[in-house]
Amino acid sequence: MLDPRAHRLEKVLGKANATKLEKGLGLRTVGSLLHHFPRRYLERGELQSIAGLPVDEDVTLIAEVLSSSQRSMRNRRGSIVEVVITDRDAQRPGTLSLSFFHGYQAYRDLQPGVTALFSGKVSLYRGKPTLTNPNYLLLDDDATGEDLASRPVPVYPATSTLTSWWIAQRVATVLAELGITGDPDDAVRLPDVVPAEFAARERLGDLVTAYRDIHAPAEIADAYRARHRFRYQEALILQTALARRRAEQQAQVAVGRPRRETGLLADFDAALPFTLTDGQRSVGQTLEEGLAADRPLNALLQGEVGSGKTLVALRAMLQVVDAGGQAALLAPTEVLAAQHHQSITATLGPLAAAGMLGGAEHATRVVLITGSMPMAARRQALLAAASGEAGIVIGTHALLSETVQFAELGLVVVDEQHRFGVEQRDTLRTRAGVPPHLLVMTATPIPRTVAMTVFGDLGVLTLEGLPAGRAPIDTHIVPLVEHPEWRERVWQRAREEVDAGRQVYVVCPKIDGGEAASSTFDDSDGVEFDEAAGEIGGIGGAAEKAPPLASVEETVAALAQTPALAGVRIGALHGRLDPTEKAATMAAFHRGDLDVLVSTTVIEVGVDVPRATLMVILDADRFGISQLHQLRGRVGRGGLPGTCLLVTGLEAGHPSRVRLEAVASTTDGFALAAEDLKLRREGDILGSRQSGGRSTLKLLRVIEDEKIIVAARHDAQAIIEQDPELASHPVLAGAIDDYLDPEAEEWLDRG
Template sequence: MTHFDDRLSAVLETGVARALEESFELITVGDLLRYVPSRYVSQGSGLGSTDPYEGDHVTVVGRVDKCELFPRRGKRGISVLEVTIDCDGQHVKATFFNGARVKHAIKKDQRVMFSGTVKYWRSKWSLSHPRYLVLDDDESDLISRGDASAGPRRGVGQAMDAAVRALPFLPVYPAAAGIESWDILWCTRRVLEDLDPVEDPLPDVVRAQEALSPLDHALRAVHFPASKDDAEAARHRLRFDEAAAVQLVLATRRQSAAARPAPACPPRRDGLAAAFDDDLPFELTDGQRTVAEEIGTDLSAPHPMNRLLQGEVGSGKTIVALRAMLQVLDAGYQCALLAPTEVLATQHHRSITAQLGALATAGELGAPEHATRVVLLTGSMSTAARRAALLAVVSGDAGIVIGTHALIQESVSFFDLGMVVVDEQHRFGVEQRDMLRAKARGDISPHLLVMTATPIPRTIAMTTLGDLDTSTLRELPRGRSPIATSVVPARSHPRWVERAWARITEEVAAGRQAYVVCSRIGEDEDTPPPRRAKKSSRRSASDEGEDENENAPTTAAALDVFEALRSGPLSGVRVGLLHGRLPADEKDAVMTAFDHGEIDVLVCTTVVEVGVDVPNATTMVVMDADRFGVSQLHQLRGRVGRGGHPGLCILVTDVGPHSPSLNRLQAVAGTTDGFELALLDLRQRREGNVLGADQSGTRSNLRLLSVLDHLDIIVAAREFAQRVVAEDPGLTRHPGLAGMMRSAWDATRVDFLDKA
C-alpha cells in the first residue's frame, strides 16, 4: 500500500520521480496529489476565454479538423505538417517540422491532446512542434504518443487503458517541457490505486461548519471527479487547506511574538516627542493622528508591537514613524531604521535630522534638554566614519540609528534597542528583521514597525502579513499637488519624445527640476534577462530555432541617455547622473546637489524609487516604462509633485499598439489610486506568482486559492487558525495540522511570504 507521506521515488520509477521533482518540486505522494488539474476536458470542451502568453507551456484537447503536409521552404526533402484541431468551435493550429515522421500517427477526425509551447504570429497563437496523445476509442488499449524532438521518455508508463479514455472529465495538468499532462495523469492514477485512506487533519466540526469534503475523498475527486459539482467540492476543500496552512504559520508566528517581553514605552507629556510636536510647522492629517494613536497604544504595552504601516506615496508615513521613535526614546531606549538602499538611508538621515532640528544636536553646546543624536551607518562608509558611528551606537549616544543591511552585521551592538522600523518591508525577509531585533538586551524583543508605500490589498495582507496588525494612510497631506501621467509610444510617435525633452526644458526655465529614469545602468553591466514575451510578439512559428534575443528591442541605459541628453536636447541645462554603482560619497554628493537645486535634470536608475523627496522636482520621464511593474511606476512618479507645483510623469515605451504592456501603462496613467493599481498589478501578474517562485527560487503551494477571489475562505481559515493556535500554541494536540503546515510552508517559503 501507498501512504500519503511516502516519497515518490519509493512508489514510481526513479526517472519519473526525478522528473516530477525537477519540474514541479513534487517529492512525496501528498505533493503529487495536491498538484491538481488546471481544468477538465470533456467531449465538446472549449479552450476558455483567455488567450495564453507567448512562451507558455499549454495542453489542449480537440478533434483534428485539418492535417496537411507541405514542403518546408528552403529545406529540400523536409516537410512541415500543419494540424488544426477543433476544440468545440475554437481552433488551434500546431506545426510539426518533421512532418513525414508524424503524419502516420495524426489523422483527420481523431481526438487528440497536444502539449507544447505557445507562439504568436499576427495576433494568432499556435503550438510549435508539440508532443501529442491520440485519444481515440479504438480497439487497442494503447494510446499513441509522440515527440519527434524529445529524448527518452524517462520511464513514464507507455499505456493507459480504455477506462481513462472514457473518463467523463479528463484532467489536464499544468505541464512542463520535461513531463506532460498525460504523464502526471498516469502517475496520479497509479498512486491513487494503491493509496491508503488519508487521515483528515481537520476536526469534524470545522468540516461541517465550512461544508468541506473529507480529505481522502477530495484528493481523489479533484483528479477524477464524477461530476462538475464533485470537482468543485474537492477544490473547495483543498483551497481551505491551502489557506489554513498559511494562516497556521502566521498565527503561530504571531503567538510566539506576543509571548515575548518588550519595553513598555508610554507617552510622556514633557519629553522629546512632545517637544517635536510643539515645533511641527504643519498639522497632521486625520489619518496620521489616528495611526499615531494606534502605534502609541501598542508601544505602551509590555509585549512587542508588530505593525504594518502602509500608505500612498507621499502620505506621510515617515513623520508618523519618527513620532513613534521619539516616544521610544522618551522611555530611554534606542531605535533603528532599516532601509533597503544607501540612497534611501542617506535621505532618511538627512530628512529626519532636518525635521528634528535642534532636537538632533545632543552633545553639542546649547542643545535642548531632551535632544538626541541621529547616526547613519552604511556598508560603504570610511573606516573612521564607521568607527565613530559604531561607538555612538554601542554607547547609547545615538538615539536613532539609520542604516542599510550594515545594521545587521555582527559588529553592530546597540546600547539598549527598543524599536525597529523597516522601510519598504518587502525588500527584507523575516530572518533579516529578526537578526536586527535580536540585538536588543537579554530577552527583550523590540517593537517592530514595517512600512511600505506599495499598497497591499486586504487579502494579500491577510495571506502574507497576517502576523502583523495593519494601519493604513490614504489621505495625502495638504499641499501635495496632483500628478498627471502620459504614455508616449515612441515607435509610432517619435516626435512626442522630442516634446518630452522640450517640456523638461520649459520646467527648468520656470525654476523647476526633473528626473529621467532608466531601467539599467549600461556600459559593462550584465545584460538583463529578457522579459517574458507576451502575445504581441510577431515571431512566426517557422522561426523555431532562431536566437530568441536576436531581434529583442534595445533599452535605454542611464550612461547613454546621460551623454545623449547633455550633448543634445538638454545641452542648455545642468544634467546629473545617479546610479547604484557610484561610490557612496558620489551618490550622496549628487543627491545633495539635486536637492539644493544645483542639478536641473537627474538621469538615474530606480535608486530614486522610494524615499527621495525633492519638492522642486515636477517632471519625470521614465524610459522603457514597459520594463517596470505597475507598483514600481506608481512609486517612481511619486517623486514629483511633492511641492506646490503640479507633477507630470511621462512613460516612454517602444512596445507595439496592441501589446498588453501598453494597456498596462495606460492603466497606470488612468489613476493615481495606489490600491486600485495594486489590484491591477496582482491581476496582470496572474496572482500565482505573488506567493510563488519568481523571486524566491521556490514554488508556491497556493495552487487553488486565489488571494483575489477567495476572501471568504481566507477569513474563515484565519479565524480557525487563530482559534487553534490560541488553544494549542505548539499544535501538539493537532499533529495533523502541524504536518500540513510544515509540508505546505517550509522555512524558506515562510520567509518569502514577507517579500512577495
C-alpha cells in the same frame, strides 16, 4: 496507523520514477504528488480531424508535429513560433498551422515527430484555418484519442523532461494504489486536516473524493468542487500557523515605552509648522499605545506614496528615546539611508544636537552607519550607538554587522521591508536582550486580503490621506508606435519644466547598452496574439529587431545632443557608481545644481526633491505596476503639480500597454496593487522570495479567494484560542509542519 501519504514514492512507483519526480519537481512522498495539482483542464467534446474544422469554434484534436520554426517579430519585441501539424487521418489527412506569440516553451516542446493534444479556437488567416496560442498537452506514444475523449484532461505543472501526460500516469498509479479511483468501499481512509464541523459548514465533502475529483474528474464541475476544498484546506493551514505565532508573540515580554508628557516628542510636536493629518494622528495614537505595552509591538505601516509614513515613524522613535531606549532605522540603499539621516536631522533641528552648542534641553543624537563611510566617521557612529549617546541610528545592511552594538535597542523600523530578507531583519532584532518593538513600513500599498495573508502576524496600520499641499500627479502614456513625433515633444516638455525653475527625472531600465534590463516584467504567459498586426504566417520580408532598451549612459549621451535640452545640466545616477559619487550626484540634484537626473530605479523609494515635477520613464513597459506607482511618487512633492510620462514602443493592445493604461488611469495605490498581484502572483509568501515568481501557494489566490481566507482566518483563530498547542488537532499540526519548510517556519517566528 501511518498516513499512506507519508510513504516514499519509490514504494509505490519504483525507484526510477521516484527519482525522476524528486529531481524534476522535488516530489518525494505520495502526499507531495497528490498535492501536485493540475493547473488547468482541457474541456472538449469529441476529438476532431483537421479536415473540415469549423471556423470560430473551439476544437480539440490529436496531431503530430511536422515542422517547427521561430522568428523575431518585425515591429515589436519577442518572437513568433510557427508549428505545422498533421492528424494523419487515414481517410482525410490534413495539416494545420499554429502560431504562438512569445512561444518559447512551445518551441522547445513542439519539435517534429512529437504528438500532442491541441485545443483552441479556429480562425482564418489568408483564407486558411489556423490556431493562435492553442493549449496543448504532450502525449506519450501509447496515448489515444479514445483514452482522452470522455473526461476533462488535467494539465499538470511540468518540466522539459517530465511532461504533463507522464505525470498524470504516475498520479493515476498512486490513486489506484490507494483505491481512490475504484470502489469507494475499498478506498483508503485518510486523516483530514479540516475539522468535521468546518468541512460540513463549507460543504467540502470527504477528502478521498476530493483527491479523485481534482485529479480524475468525470465532469469539470467535480474538479471545481475539489479545488474549493483544497483552497480552504490550504488557507486553514496557513492561517492557523499565523494565529499560533500571533499567540506566541502576545505571550512575549517587552519593555514598555510609554509617552512622556515632556521630552523630545512633546517638543517636536510643539515645533511642527503644520498640523498632522487625521490619518497621521490616528495611526500615531495606535503606535503610541502599542509602544507603551509590555509585549512587543509588531506592526506594518502602509500608505500611499507621500502619505507621511516617515513622520509617523519618527514620532514613534522619539517616544522610545524619551523612554530610555534607542531606535534603529534600516533602509535598503545608501542613497535612501543618507536622505533619511539628512531629513530627520534637519527636521529635528536642535532636538538632534545633544551635547552640542545650540542643542535643545531635550535632545538626542542621530547617526548614520553605512558600508562606504570613512573609517573615522564610522568609528564615531559605532561608539555613539554602543554608548547610547545616539538615540536614533540610521543605516543600511551595515547595521546588521556584528560590529554594530546598541546600549538599549527598543524599536526597529524597517523601511521598504520588501527590499530585505527576513534573515536580515531578524538579525537586527536579536541585538536586544529583550525583544524590541518592530515597525515595518512599506510605500507599496497592500490589499487587505494580501496583508492578512502575507503579514498575518503583524498588526496592519493603514495611513489614509495625503498631507496638505501635496500636489496630484498626472500620468500619461507616450505611445511611440502611434506617434513617433512625440519623442521630440517629451524633451521639449522637459525643457519647459527646466525653464520654469523645476527639475526632471528620466528613468531607464538599464545602466549601459551591454546590460540586461534591471527591471523586467514577464507577461508572455497566456498572451493572445493579434493577427491584424501582420506577424502570423511568415509574411515576406526579414524580421526587424526591436530597438534596444534605454540605458542611463546612452540616454545621457543622447540628451546632451538633443537641441531642446541645449545648456541643460544633466547628471547620471545608478548602482554601479562609487557610493561617494552617488551621494554627491543626489546632493547636487537636491540642491538644484542639476536640472535633469537620468537614473535607474535607485531613486524608486524615499528620494525627496521638492522641485522635481516631471518624470519621464523610458521603456515603461519593462516595469511592474507597483514599481511605476513608486517611481512617479518622486515628483510633485513640493506643492507643485507633478507629471509622469510613460514612454513605450509597444503598440496598443499589447498586454504591457494594458498594464500602463492601468497606471495612467488611477493614482489609487491599493487598486493598482491588487491588479499587480493578479499579474505577478503572490511569490514565495512564507520564505525569502517575497515578490513575484513562483508561489508557495498551491491553489489559494489571495485576491480571488478573499472569502475563503476570511473564513479560514476566523476558524483558525477559534482553534488557537481553544487549543493553543493544537493538542486536539494533531493532523492540522502535522500539516503545518509539512506545509512550512524550515525557512518559512523561521519567517513566521521573525514576523
